[in-house]
Amino acid sequence: MRIFLTLLLLMSIQEIIAQNPITPPGMYIADPEAHVWKDGKLYIYGSRDESDDYWCSYTHHVLSTSNLTDWDITENVFASKGENDQVKFHDNLLFAPDAAYKNGTYYLYFCSPGKPKIEGVATSKNPNGPFVNGKQIKDAFGIDPAVLIDDDGQAYYFWGQGKPKVAKLKPNMMEIDKSTIIYPLDEKGNVAFHEGSSIRKIGDLYYLVFADDSRENRPTCLGYAIGSSPMGPFEYKGVIIDNYNCDPSSWNNHGSIEKFKGQWYVFYHRSTNNSQKFRKACIEPIYFNEDGTIDEVEMTSQGAGKPLNPTNRIEAEWTCGLSGNVRVSTISKKDIISEGLSEIKNNDTAIYKYFSFEDKLTSFEVKTSPNSEGIIEIRLDNAKGKLIGTITIKPKNENTAYKISTGSIKKINKGKHALHFTFKNNSDSEFSIDWFKFN
Structure with missing residues (x-):
């Protein structure tokens, strides 16, 4: 087939x-x-x-x-x-x-x-x-x-x-x-x-x-x-x-x-x-040196392509580095198979490399499961980089399939950047992410 x-x-x-x-x-x-x-x-x-x-x-x-x-x-x-x-x-x-x-x-x-x-x-x-x-x-x-x-x-x-x-x-x-x-x-x-x-x-x-x-x-x-x-x-x-x-x-x-x-x-x-x-x-x-050796390369989200456009919808499963309990897994089986980040616990992190920031962006948008609750801290380049946004995600009471949350972000200098997410939530709260994007 x-x-x-x-x-x-x-x-x-x-x-x-x-x-x-x-x-x-x-x-x-x-x-x-x-x-x-x-x-x-x-x-x-x-x-x-x-x-x-x-x-x-x-x-x-x-x-x-x-x-x-x-x-x-x-x-x-x-x-x-x-x-x-x-x-x-x-x-x-x-x-x-x-x-x-x-x-x-x-x-x-x-x-x-x-x-x-x-x-x-x-x-x-x-x-x-x-x-x-x-x-x-x-x-x-x-x-x-x-x-x-x-x-x-x-x-x-x-x-x-x-x-x-x-x-x-x-x-x-x-x-x-x-x-x-x-x-x-x-x-x-x-x-x-x-x-x-x-x-x-x-x-x-x-x-x-x-x-x-x-x-x-x-x-x-x-x-x-x-x-x-x-x-x-x-x-x-x-x-x-x-x-x-x-x-x-x-x-x-x-x-x-x-x-x-x-x-x-x-x-x-x-x-x-x-x-x-x-x-x-x-x-x-990968790249070869004159003596035939190969430079070690890092895992990225962009893979074989150019740095990602942050205004496109970025699938959460494209992460290239995780720490803590968070993992990539199937998050919906109701219609089209979807993957994302799930079982997120307090202080877990996820890294995305790399993005090309060109436009003046003012907000961040994220799709989560309806019962998700927590905070996403977004930093540029690494875990100690500039904090550009803190997005609060609150659970919805309605019978809905998903939830879109938004928050404002600080100015991002043009150029190539990695994104480092740190998650904050209570130990017993649900927290999963399908995708995100900048506007």
């Missing part, structure tokens, strides 16, 4: 914007492996979260775009059970995949938990699938496959948890040469490596990107290492991005880097719903 979704807000006489996350409310695609194929479009292959009781799901979707703003979502391109079941030898969950293209065929590399963990491959003539005839890759027992086809046509297969492994793929792209299996990462990298290999060649260098647990005793970072050969050795270089503050229960990160229309990006995920699961794919631009 193919769905066209414009993941942006179109308001009358307002600019088109892109934002993080790139998946719509109610859809959770994690472990984004991005590729630009011969049609010039960018495709993301990832796992799909569907429950807090287990990781991932039994199906894969594919995201695709021509501009990083408008996205196609092709659903159920591959399944391990149920409709479109293409894995006849088990009915296990599907963890993080990767994809490759060679001689007119697209290859989807999949993996599943179990004893032992299983890795496999399915094929299609279309980058959106459906991928069919899933076959096990013998001698590759683990998770999180990644594939690189080098300039000479030789393909390499990466996988593993705790330590990465690499082996040459045979010409059929479905078998590894067992005799070539090695551990390609240096000692420092092996200490940081958790799982989630992703491999790219950039110029004469090879970049191994992976879930990195060198901070906070959890793999919230995407780290990387550089080598002069696809078999390594790869020298650990550091962190590209850290999603530690995306959710109170954020546990891991997993993603890739890819060049699209002249710009390199990192593709990663953020947790939601105060859960290690329910993860959403996000994008940030």
Whole structure:
């Protein structure tokens, strides 16, 4: 099933914007492996979260775009059970995949938990699938496959948890040469490596990107290492991005880097719903230094686009940093699925980066649930920045579906700014936010 979704807000006489996350409310695609194929479009292959009781799901979707703003979502391109079941030898969950293209065929590399963990491959003539005839890759027992086809046509297969492994793929792209299996990462990298290999060649260098647990005793970072050969050795270089503050229960990160229309990006995920699961794919631009290293980048709300226009409606779930109890979650199930900030407690905070302030703005408007009660303190740039407004939200007694509250704001200097919200409320009061905007 193919769905066209414009993941942006179109308001009358307002600019088109892109934002993080790139998946719509109610859809959770994690472990984004991005590729630009011969049609010039960018495709993301990832796992799909569907429950807090287990990781991932039994199906894969594919995201695709021509501009990083408008996205196609092709659903159920591959399944391990149920409709479109293409894995006849088990009915296990599907963890993080990767994809490759060679001689007119697209290859989807999949993996599943179990004893032992299983890795496999399915094929299609279309980058959106459906991928069919899933076959096990013998001698590759683990998770999180990644594939690189080098300039000479030789393909390499990466996988593993705790330590990465690499082996040459045979010409059929479905078998590894067992005799070539090695551990390609240096000692420092092996200490940081958790799982989630992703491999790219950039110029004469090879970049191994992976879930990195060198901070906070959890793999919230995407780290990387550089080598002069696809078999390594790869020298650990550091962190590209850290999603530690995306959710109170954020546990891991997993993603890739890819060049699209002249710009390199990192593709990663953020947790939601105060859960290690329910993860959403996000994008940030990245930049290389002359020595080939990559500068660490921060999470933003704007993602691949320009700074957001504060007079547009800003969805509350676009936050790029949370502290306290507050989390992104579904806030309405009555009609269209909506997400926002919920379960807000006293002194919780939320950060939004970045906005381009141009016009003289005088007021702030916020949509909340009708029973919401509390105060929002709005500061520029950081937690100790200029206090530009204090918005008081009072509950409504009427039987209404939502409430709009407004308040005045102080002068904001033109330019690029982050917004830092601090919430104040009683411990037993309800407080959730759907969207906000400036006028």
